[in-house]
Amino acid sequence: MPEGPTVKKWATMAGQFLGRKVLRTGGNTKRVDLQILQGLYFSDIQVHGKEMFMKFASDSSEQSSVQVWLRYHFGMWGTLRVNELKTISNSTLYRARYIQDPKPRLVLSFGEEEFLAFYGCSVQQVDAPLLDNENDVLRDSFNIEKSSSFLRQEKPVCHLLLDQRQFAGVGNIVKNEALYSARLHPMQLGSTLSSEKILELVEAAGNIAKKWAKDGTPYSPLAGLNIYCKKTCPLGHKVQREMLDHGEFTRITYWCSWCQPLQPTAPSTEFAEQVQVTETSGEKSPKTWLSEGSSKWPVVILKETSPGSNLYA
Numbered sequence: 571m572p573e574g575p576t577v578k579k580w581a582t583m584a585g586q587f588l589g590r591k592v593l594r595t596g597g598n599t600k601r602v603d604l605q606i607l608q609g610l611y612f613s614d615i616q617v618h619g620k621e622m623f624m625k626f627a628s629d630s631s632e633q634s635s636v637q638v639w640l641r642y643h644f645g646m647w648g649t650l651r652v653n654e655l656k657t658i659s660n661s662t663l664y665r666a667r668y669i670q671d672p673k674p675r676l677v678l679s680f681g682e683e684e685f686l687a688f689y690g691c692s693v694q695q696v697d698a699p700l701l702d703n704e705n706d707v708l709r710d711s712f713n714i715e716k717s718s719s720f721l722r723q724e725k726p727v728c729h730l731l732l733d734q735r736q737f738a739g740v741g742n743i744v745k746n747e748a749l750y751s752a753r754l755h756p757m758q759l760g761s762t763l764s765s766e767k768i769l770e771l772v773e774a775a776g777n778i779a780k781k782w783a784k785d786g787t788p789y790s791p792l793a794g795l796n797i798y799c800k801k802t803c804p805l806g807h808k809v810q811r812e813m814l815d816h817g818e819f820t821r822i823t824y825w826c827s828w829c830q831p832l833q834p835t836a837p838s839t840e841f842a843e844q845v846q847v848t849e850t851s852g853e854k855s856p857k858t859w860l861s862e863g864s865s866k867w868p869v870v871i872l873k874e875t876s877p878g879s880n881l882y883a
């Protein structure tokens with residue numbers, strides 16, 4: 571799935587056509603009126619998390635009589651090509667799945683052989699971009715305090731990090747790398763982490779995403795990854811690879827059982843105060859819940875944390 575840094579790079583590529591008039595449109599989208607875009611000027615582009623927003627207007631003024639915003643979400647396999655169409659020959663994935671060239675969802679032509687071609691994405695017309703600068707990990711305004719509070723939930727950190735409501739732009743690669751950087755087991759419950767460890771994780775996610783946006787390339791992950799798709803970690807330990815089941819955030823997850831052991835850590839001070847309140851209503855504390863195991867999340871064995879041991883049931 572394209573993550574925030576990749577979408578940001580695509581927006582930069584698309585930005586070369588800012589101020590240009592849309593001469594022709596095409597594609598198999600059924601959710602956008604292609605006719606309405608023709609003759610409008612591409613006047614703005616913004617990225618929020620994994621979503622891209624493009625504005626088209628009848629002229630360059632803010633009071634332009636016609637203004638159209640399109641929202642793109644690239645899903646698992648979506649992509650943007652500039653001045654080229656995706657073909658069977660340049661796509662291993664599509665070569666395996668299709669016998670003909672993939673059909674673009676939307677094509678915006680700005681001149682002879684100058685165009686943007688969107689594939690495999692969801693595109694729709696919206697009134698305006700939906701931006702929350704405090705939850706976009708790529709923005710300087712990303713709210714670390716708010717994100718830290720969000721992580722104090724009785725849910726696995728690998729689940730929480732992928733929640734776009736608070737970590738917009740974080741995808742599976744940033745998730746895996748941030749967890750390794752903070753030496754956290756992916757199924758560790760956020761409510762068991764110390765404030766220092768939570769801060770370390772939040773900062774790691776932001777730093778990795780920003781480094782990727784700065785140094786990465788448009789169609790491949792950041793170079794020099796530590797754990798994602800690796801057989802061994804930087805210290806030479808065997809990397810675990812498993813499709814961890816956590817609802818809508820189920821993804822292949824990589825971790826090192828030596829460097830990232832599952833810790834039965836006590837809740838942080840702040841969370842303990844909160845738990846005291848809930849315990850009066852008969853609810854269990856996170857520590858009790860974790861040590862007993864639960865059918866809610868598949869983490870039940872806490873004693874064995876050495877490589878090769880069965881951490882999951």
Ligand SMILES: [Zn+2]
Nearest residue numbers: 803807826829
């Ligand atoms: Zn290791």
